[in-house]
Amino acid sequence: MFESVGSLAAGPWIYTAVAVSVLLDVFLPVLPSGVLVITAGTAAAAGSGAATGQVPHGVPGIPALILCAATASLLGDLVAYRLAWRGGERLDRAIARSRRLTTAQERLGDALARGGGALVVLARFAPAGRSVVSFCAGAAHRRARDFLPWSALAGLSWAAYSVALGYYGARWLGATWLATGVSLAALFGAGAAAGFLMRRRPAS
DSSP: OHHHHHGGGOSTHHHHHHHHHHHHTTTOTTSOHHHHHHHHHHHHHHHTTTTTSOOOTTOOOHHHHHHHHHHHHHHHHHHHHHHHHTOHHHHHHHHHHOHHHHHHHHHHHHHHHTTOTHHHHHHHHSTTHHHHHHHHHHHTTOOHHHHHHHHHHHHHHHHHHHHHHHHHHHHHHOSSHHHHHHHHHHHHHHHHHHHHHHHHSOOO
16 A cells, blocks of 8 residues: 555656645635645655655655645745735725625734734634635735745645645554545644634734
């Protein structure tokens, strides 16, 4: 099972698939980017010979996967931020019509003004939280230096967590459907917890 799953990680295509999926899911949150990153981590563990200690040529490294996913996350956030910045009155009206987006914009503004960009990191784990935060930061014309460093930290934290779930799931449980299921449950659990904490944060 380790060899068959590990073969999925052979070649550079896995980096492209991860990068494209993570970059685009800021616009299409339904994309299973987290599932793909976990699967890549699992395949890397299997292909690296976790059971034998041998690392065949062509198997992606864990640091490279983390860097790939984190960089794509930051670039996606930056594109969404800039589009929202230039969105003008149409985007402002769309946000004003949504209570959720309006509340998110207010909380984000307060958090960034206080230097409390941990909200950006927390939102990266919540379902669609990344999209809401990136678009709201741009629409509110928050300074890039207040938003992008936190976005980078958010992407790195999420990428490291997701890859680690796949990698250590395969190391501890083997490259099986059970390992994948446990890893995905941990990812979705973190998302549910992040969403709960964001809802409980006071608006002021």
